[in-house]
Amino acid sequence: MMMVFADTFYYIAFLSPSDEAHDQAEAFTKNYSGKMITTEWVLTELADGLAAPATRQRCVAFIDWLRGDADVTIVPAATDLFDAGLTLYRSRHDKKWSLTDCISFVVMEREGIKEVLTGNHNFQQAGFKALLR
Secondary structure (H helix, E strand, O other), X not given: OOEEEEOHHHHHHHHOOOOOOHHHHHHHHHHOOOEEEEEHHHHHXXXXXXXXXXXXXXXXXXXXXXXXOOOEXXXXXXXXXXXXXXXXXXXXXXXXXXXXXXXXXXXXXXXOXXXXXXXXXXXXXXXXXXXXX
């Protein structure tokens, strides 16, 4: 069964009808029948981006829904994963990759995942296929 990595970009686009990538995110979601994997760091970034009172409750409900969905794996925050992401972050001083992205790259490499739900070009720079570009 196919598995894709879900990035913050995808979740924000999916939850925000005014986002320029919303239609793409919605169409992908309607047509996709595989599994998704993400991290607690991505969900933290999502909650940070949707922290305004107008969007906060919708974000919390969405994260609760993701946590109960058998087709979504949420990789927990762990020191070894943080350290591996930080090592990559430290080594790529030539890039504008966020620490969250570096942790995502590590998870994708560990899981053998090549496709990611994002429009973020950093994933392409790291050798992954961004499905929302």
